[in-house]
Amino acid sequence: MMAVKIKPLTKQQLAEFFNDYRGVFPDWAVEHDTGLVRVQGPIKQHIAFEALRDGAYRPSSAIEVLVTPGTRILSSFLDIKHREILPRDHVARMPKVIKAMEEQFQPSIRRPLDITEVLRLGEYEVARDRVENANHLSALAALNAYVGNIERALLWCKQVEELLKKKGTKLADWELRLAQFAQRLREAIERDEQQSFLGAMTHH
DSSP: OOOOOOOOOOHHHHHHHHHHHHHTOSSEEEEEEEEEEEEEEEEEEEEEEEEEEOOOEEEEEEETTOOOEEEEEEEOOOOOHHHOOOOHHHHHHHHHHHHHHHHHHHOOSSOOOHHHHHHHHHHHHHHHHHHOHHHHHHHHHHHHHHHHHHHHHHHHHHHHHHHHTTTOOOOHHHHHHHHHHHHHHHHHHHOOOOOHHHHOOOOO
C-alpha cells in the first residue's frame, strides 16, 4: 500500500478558506491576506488563519498592544476538537468552528473591544499561568499606564526590569527593547508624562 503524500495548503487555498470566514466578520479589516484585525485605542485584536504542514489550517487569536515594542497577550488556539481543519472538512465544520471561536477566543470577538476587559484578562492570564515573560509584563505595564492605574503600571515596570536584570547580559534584542521600554515608561510616569510617551510609541 502506497503512503499518501501529505501536502501543505498553498497560499491560494488558504486564501479561499479565509474568504469564507471574512464574510462572517464584516466589521473587521483584512491584514496580511489571511488575517482579520480590529483596533480600539492601544489594542489590536487579531484572528489569524495558519496553513499547517499536514494540509490543515488553524485559527488563532491574540491581542497586540500598540503602545509597546510589539508585545502580544491572550494568544490562543481553539480546543482540540476545533483546532485544525482539513480542506475536505471545511464546509461541514466551518459553522462549528465559528461557534467555537465565538465561545473560546478572549476577549469576545463579537462584543466591542474594551481596554479594561483586556487588562483584566491579561492580568488573570499572568496570575493563572504564573507567566514570567517580559512580553506580557510590559504589555500590562503599558495598559495600566494608559488607563491611569499608575501604581500598577509602576509595579509591572519594576517586574520587567527585575526579570531582565536577573538574566544579566545575555538578553535577546527583543528583551533589550522591552527593558528600555519599561525604564522609559517608568521615567515618563514619574514625570507625569506617560500619555505623551505612550502616544509616541503607538504603531498600527
